[in-house]
Amino acid sequence: MNLTREHASPEKFTRYYNIIEACGRKGCPVCNLIAQGVDRYIDHLLYENVNDPEIRKALRSSQGICVSHADTLLRAGDTLGISILYEDIIREVQALMARRSARALNPSQPCPVCRFRLSAEDNYLNTIARHIGERELMDALGKSSGLCLVHLRMLYGRLRNKRARRQLCALHAEKLGRLRAHMREFIRKHDMQFSNETISEVERESCVAAINTLVGMSA
Amino acid sequence: MRRRNQHAGWDERVIEGFLSLLSRIGNDPPGAVELKRKFLGYHDLLEPLKHNECPLCVIIHRSTSHYVATAFIEEVTNGQFREEMRTNLGFCGRHSKLVLNILPWKLHRMGVAIVYEDLLAQVQVNLAQETLDKVPEHNNCALCSFESELSDYALQLIADYCDDPEFQSSYSRSDGLCFPHLRALCHRLSAKSLTFFLAQASRKLSILRQHLSAFQRKNDYRFAHEEVSADEAHAGQRAVRFMTGSS
Numbered sequence: 001m002n003l004t005r006e007h008a009s010p011e012k013f014t015r016y017y018n019i020i021e022a023c024g025r026k027g028c029p030v031c032n033l034i035a036q037g038v039d040r041y042i043d044h045l046l047y048e049n050v051n052d053p054e055i056r057k058a059l060r061s062s063q064g065i066c067v068s069h070a071d072t073l074l075r076a077g078d079t080l081g082i083s084i085l086y087e088d089i090i091r092e093v094q095a096l097m098a099r100r101s102a103r104a105l106n107p108s109q110p111c112p113v114c115r116f117r118l119s120a121e122d123n124y125l126n127t128i129a130r131h132i133g134e135r136e137l138m139d140a141l142g143k144s145s146g147l148c149l150v151h152l153r154m155l156y157g158r159l160r161n162k163r164a165r166r167q168l169c170a171l172h173a174e175k176l177g178r179l180r181a182h183m184r185e186f187i188r189k190h191d192m193q194f195s196n197e198t199i200s201e202v203e204r205e206s207c208v209a210a211i212n213t214l215v216g217m218s219a
Numbered sequence: 220m221r222r223r224n225q226h227a228g229w230d231e232r233v234i235e236g237f238l239s240l241l242s243r244i245g246n247d248p249p250g251a252v253e254l255k256r257k258f259l260g261y262h263d264l265l266e267p268l269k270h271n272e273c274p275l276c277v278i279i280h281r282s283t284s285h286y287v288a289t290a291f292i293e294e295v296t297n298g299q300f301r302e303e304m305r306t307n308l309g310f311c312g313r314h315s316k317l318v319l320n321i322l323p324w325k326l327h328r329m330g331v332a333i334v335y336e337d338l339l340a341q342v343q344v345n346l347a348q349e350t351l352d353k354v355p356e357h358n359n360c361a362l363c364s365f366e367s368e369l370s371d372y373a374l375q376l377i378a379d380y381c382d383d384p385e386f387q388s389s390y391s392r393s394d395g396l397c398f399p400h401l402r403a404l405c406h407r408l409s410a411k412s413l414t415f416f417l418a419q420a421s422r423k424l425s426i427l428r429q430h431l432s433a434f435q436r437k438n439d440y441r442f443a444h445e446e447v448s449a450d451e452a453h454a455g456q457r458a459v460r461f462m463t464g465s466s
């Protein structure tokens with residue numbers, strides 16, 4: 001019995017297979033993976049790193065988490081972790097207020113979750129760029145909802161191979177064509193002459209899909 | 220420069236002229252015109268303070284939501300609006316969430332579908348021609364510009380009225396501004412007003428820290444029998460919202 005995976009390239013590791021798996025879910029695979037990563041990062045922060053001095057220092061410098069990630073933090077549900085972290089941050093802010101200077105109130109570091117998000121995004125896009133053109137990945141991208149425009153642009157900028165660029169554009173042009181067809185059907189069925197026709201699930205979701213395609217889900 | 224209260228649609232010079240006329244007719248005592256300059260915009264700032272909300276966050280959220288809701292009903296066939304949407308490829312990621320919020324309403328869904336189908340058509344053409352660099356970025360989101368002007372106007376209004384006894388009394392009783400808006404306001408204040416706002420914020424933060432400490436203490440098994448009050452239970456959420464704001 002031959003147990004070796006002859007078809008597996010040595011550099012294909014977890015991140016690659018995460019991308020393949022994410023292509024099977026609705027929405028941009030990179031956006032989905034980033035959202036998952038951010039959820040895990042915040043969980044880890046609240047359950048493992050609340051008493052880590054470096055993390056606490058970073059949070060004091062950034063004045064906590066930014067508004068984009070605040071909802072994710074609050075949804076994590078660990079009220080004790082949040083209260084420990086923010087009691088520390090607020091104490092620091094009060095010390096800054098005591099200086100009675102508007103300039104002293106600015107944060108000195110970016111949001112740590114944003115920093116993590118940028119790093120994860122970079123890693124996923126590099127992984128896709130490295131394997132673009134390979135059959136397994138192209139098949140997976142073909143079956144997926146496609147990348148959002150934000151990530152498509154970033155990926156396109158990383159590709160040097162003209163054929164890969166052409167394939168990527170053609171794939172996404174086709175997906176946009178299908179999405180537009182669903183939207184046109186959605187619009188048509190709102191006309192009173194066709195109001196007896198049932199609007200399908202995919203037509204009903206087409207507006208959300210259009211917005212997510214243009215701006216991504218991980219903003 | 221004529222300034223427009225974008226929320227109420229009132230022009231400040233018109234209001235000044237009107238109030239000046241009223242005072243001449245009614246023989247008002249000195250200072251009455253000044254008091255009457257507290258128009259709708261001023262009261263829009265006071266109202267959220269009564270509910271312990273940041274007035275700027277409330278005004279911005281209400282105005283931008285209204286902008287989006289109106290645009291996708293009334294402006295869908297307006298050439299200028301459609302051109303603006305094409306030029307900026309819709310709204311930025313943050314403001315696109317406001318568009319998602321109006322989708323439950325049928326009329327709005329139609330408007331969104333019509334506008335966004337048009338935007339996708341534009342992107343599809345660029346993809347077919349492999350001219351992704353010609354697809355617009357979201358750098359000039361119309362809502363970002365609108366929000367920036369509104370924020371600027373509201374901050375200046377607070378700076379103008381911050382020495383008013385009625386405003387100071389309402390502000391002292393409330394939770395005040397969120398930290399990002401407080402920070403933005405501080406750059407516009409005199410030293411005396413800066414002291415007032417920072418002292419108020421510091422006082423409220425001391426109370427918030429007491430609630431946070433009490434919550435942590437009561438999560439210790441030795442004090443688990445002590446009841447956690449509503450203020451203590453929600454202190455973490457209030458702390459996060461104070462530091463980030465909600466707009």
